[in-house]
Amino acid sequence: MNIVYPHTIQNCLGEKLTFLGIETGPEGDKVLVENLVTPQSGPPMHTHFRQDEELTVVSGKLAYQVLGQEPKYAYAGSSVLFKRGVPHRFWNAGEEALICTGWIQPANSIVYYLSAIYAAQNKSGKAQPEAFDAAYLLTRYAHEYDMVEIPPFVRKVIIPITYLIGRLLGKYKHFADAPLPLK
Template identity: 50%
Template sequence: MDYPFQFPKTIRNPFGEALTFQKRVVEQGVEKLLVSNTVPPNAGPPFHVHFKQEESLTVIRGKMGYQVQGEAEQFVSVGETVRFPAGQMHRFWNPGPDELLCEGWVKPANTLDFFLAATYQSMQKAGKPEGDLFDSAYLTTRYASEYDLPSIPFFVKKVLMPLTVLMGKALNKYAHFQHAPEPMK
C-alpha cells in the first residue's frame, strides 16, 4: 500500500461504500482530515469507536441513520450534521432508497486514512466484511489504542488476533504494511 497518500484518495469496499479523503488541513494547530462518503441503501459501518478523534458528518444527499451505543436510533436529512466525540461508540447507515452522500471531517487526523484504506483493501482481497484474516488481525492489534469494533469478542481481540499476527510475521504476510504509520499512544 502506498502511504502517505496523494489527495484526493478514494477507497471502496466490496459492498458499494466509497470514502474519499479530500485533504488534510491544519486548524488551530491540529491536523484535520476532510472526507466525503457515499453509502448505498442499507449499508454503513458497524458500531465502532475512534478513541482519539472527533468525527463530523453532514448529509449532502439522502438520509442518514445513526446511533450512539446505548441510545435509540436517530435520523438526519440534507443539511443536517451529526458529531461523534472521541471515545463515543457509534454507527451510521443509509436507511433510504437512494444513495447517501455525506461530507465531513475527523480530527485529529492521526492514522485514520491509512487504517481505513488498509481495512477496505483487506475487505476487497477477502470479499467479505471481516477482511483477510492476517490483515484484519494485524490492523486490529496494531491500532487497538485508536480504534475498536465491539462486534469482535474480547478473547479474539486479545488472544487469537495477536497469535495470528505472530503467525503472519513468521509467514511474511505483512510486507505490504512496511510503511504503516506508528499507532497513536
C-alpha cells in the same frame, strides 16, 4: 505512505470514501471527507479513541447509533458529531445513495487505517476483513481504533494468535509503510 489528495477508497460492501485533503488548525490537522454509501450499507459499530468525526448529510437518509442508544436519523443539511471515545455506527437508511461530507480531527492515521481496512475487505470479499490483515491493523492501532462488535474471546485470544502467526509467515510486508501508532 505518501497520500495524494483527493484519495478515494471503495470496499466491496457499497461504501466509497474520498479523503479530500487536510485542513490545518489550532486543534490539529483535520481530514476532510466525502462519502457515498449504498442503501443498508455503512461501517459497523466502531470507536475512534483519539478523534472526533462529523458528518453532514448532502442527500439521502443517514441512520446513526451510539452504543447503548436507539438509532436516530439525519436528513439533507443535518450534521452529526461523534466525539472521540464514543462507540458509534452509521448506515444508509434510505433507498437511494447516501452522500455526506465531513471531517475527522485530528487526522492521525485514519487515511492509512481505513484504506487498509477497505483493502482487506476487498481481499476477503465480505464485511469481515482478511484475517491476517485485520489482526495486524487491530493490533498495531489498538490504542486508536476499536471494532466494538468483536467478541471478547476473539479480541483477546484469536486476534493475537492470528497476528503472531502472520508475523511468522511474513504476511505483513505490504504494511512496511504503515505509520507509527500513537502512544
